[in-house]
Amino acid sequence: MPDGTAIVFDSRMLAHDPGRGHPERPERLRVLLDHLDRARDLVPLGARLATEEEIALVHAPGHIERAAASAGQSRVVFDPDTATSAGSYEAARLAAGSLLTVCDAVLAGEVRNGFALVRPPGHHAEYDRAMGFCLFNNVALAAAWLRARGLRRVAIVDWDLHHGNGTQHLFEDDPDVLYVSAHQFPCYPGTGAVEEVGCGAGAGRTLNLPFPPGFGDEEYVRAFDEVVLPVCRAFAPDFVLVSAGFDCDARDPLGQMRVSPAGFARMADACRALAEETAGGRIAAVLEGGYDLSAIVEGVDEVLAALRGEARTLPLATGDARRADRVLARVRAAHAPYWAL
């Protein structure tokens, strides 16, 4: 197995300005750049722009045209939460291209795995529109791109506070892309109920874990152990993608979840172990949300440590595993036709 964990970032992604006082602000990435500048044992890779042909793997031509037309404009409003500045289109193409750069390096055997540190985030972006701070769906594009490169099955694990409606909708009838999301519920964007399990040939390939506010490390880790990992193992992906959001951290100003860095370490380590089991170690993470700067820095640190295979034994700091009984019972019932859980 090749060595090394890649990181990709590009300061042009700081130029995306969604407006004064917006939580998805350039500082989110700037603190990571400053912090990781001192990191030694990572392989820095240069970002590239995703091409319009690549973006068209998951987005409608009209949406790509509208995003492209925002380039150079001081402000274009796409939805109540999503506006662009002059540099946003370039930043969004770099965000999508950064994850493709990681996937490419992993496929080529140049690195073992990697993390694309990007903004704007992606998982709310739908086929034909920007939504919820997101212009292009970075993780969905990577999944479609990997499939186009000949990989048979791709699993996307999304632990961002919010449900990735865009990712789910893009693959809900696709039997070869498994989408797993743990998210606060009810919460923005309103999708992600247990009963949303995929449709048609993709039935059972969407796994939603809608968590009530207040869940912490213990509940998340129990859900991973008892449901997420068994389903992922049975699916046996050839590549694992992680939508790594840090807005489920207890410090986040937008969410009410209570995950700590120890929880992120355990979830990331579970994903790495899964990739080693079924995917030849191939795994790439991409930054989604997370609006407390310390939580982002510490969470990214833990994910990078897990990707490097540094087993950390941080004790779980928050939560109560028994509180997950009810939601896990409902998930098992909804997925009984598809998986032995």
Ligand SMILES: [Zn+2]
């Ligand atoms: Zn989020």
